[in-house]
Amino acid sequence: MIISNCRRIVGGTGEGKTLVTMQPINFLAMVNAKTGTITDSLHELHDKSLRGSVLILPYAIGSSVGAYAIYSLKEYGNAPSAVVCSKVDITTASGCALAEIPVVDLPDGTPISILKQGLKARVEADARRIVVEFS
């Protein structure tokens, strides 16, 4: 499957297994940069590792400092390979820009649920598309 006409937020290409959540993420309060895992027991990705994933989320919430948490994930080698949002926020955009993690927004009206968990995917931000389950 190819999802085209995405919005390019941070350029580049990244690939990995899809890690999909319908719940927003608070990168400051819910993520441990040193382990790369989601620490909030109430979040549906609790205990899941972000490392090397294609992270698909609605958007980030919470503190303005969350951008540093994204950068720290990269510093510790635990960052996602690429990020896909339904509507990207300033925290995700700025954190990923500094960490050089490719980011795209899904085209308007495309639900997150179109992407399934654990599939091989490649985000080609400059080509504004996501290629899923390629070989």
Place this chain on the structure above:
Amino acid sequence: MELARDEEKALDGKYDEALASAYRILVAIGEATDAQKLVPVKWAHISGVNYNTIGDGGMRFLEKFSTTAKVAVKTTINPMGYDRSKPEDISPSFQERQENIASSYERMGATASFTCTPYEVFDLPQKGTAVSFAESNAAVFSNSLLGLKTNKESALSALASSVTGKTPLSDLRLEEARSPKISIETDFDFRTELDYGLLGYFAGKSVKDSCVALNSISGLDTIQAKALCAAIGTSGSCGMFTFGGKSKEKILFGKKEAQSVMDELSTADDADIITLGSPQLGMNELGLLAKLTEFKKFTKRCIVFCSRAIYNDAIKIGLASKIEKSGADFRCDSCTCLTPYVTKDKYDAVITNSVKGAYYLSKSNKVKVALKDIKTIAEEYTQ
């Protein structure tokens, strides 16, 4: 987004890597918010100063960034983790890392303000002035009550604006986003600053837009306004409110909604320590605290967080000593949020009047919280 030639060159790294990374951040935010161009800002206020918020990764980044980056506009910074004049209880390794972060900001040329209430410490620019405030309570306060224009910035977007003097022209910087499309109808007998905090948290959580109208609210005093703005900024992406406004969609805030916020954030009935100050207390609040505790002593440890500038003013007029007589203890340059003064191994729970403080104490410091308004705190815990 269109860049000017000079901006394009900076983005390509023709000047230096720090400036290039700042432009990368601005371009990403510009793309995210559909901006057409960059516009100048007059003042940047940066978050990400407390070591507990940015950690080693952030510390190392700033150390490198500040070797070449210099502020291009007036730049002030958020509270750090501790009060240098009262380092007891703070581990040497925390102090060392905190000082490393503070010196990086100072090397860049930022003013070592260590305040989350820059609007109470510095002279204010004219209405309509474009600023870039990463501290969310300051962003909401400035947009809603001072007529300044800022988005609800991230720590990195305000840093990028500080060294470039620019920001993408989008969202709350445009008139369209400053007209609310959703309003909160209030059916509630607001009595205390805590009540306004509950409303703010509910509004921020319920509204995904950048601006919300609050109906039937008027005559806020500074203490109530700060509580409201801080809470709006904590729970969502909203960066501004208006007093009333025509909007199609309406959401009700009544007793039930207030109680649901209390149920979420107030997780204890009592505790062994009181913290006041998120946002840091201003002169009004210190005056009130002195009045409420006159001739009385706190029965529990009480920490009062405020900026060094406000503390110095309070000393001059004898206000600081009045409060200290009640047994309350000042901590300057720091704040309740992610404070290393309150750790889980020392305290199970904390009493505070701050909804924002309650959120971070519970999520980040992992302690329980008893939320009470300042008058109730003074009544129950002094004699």
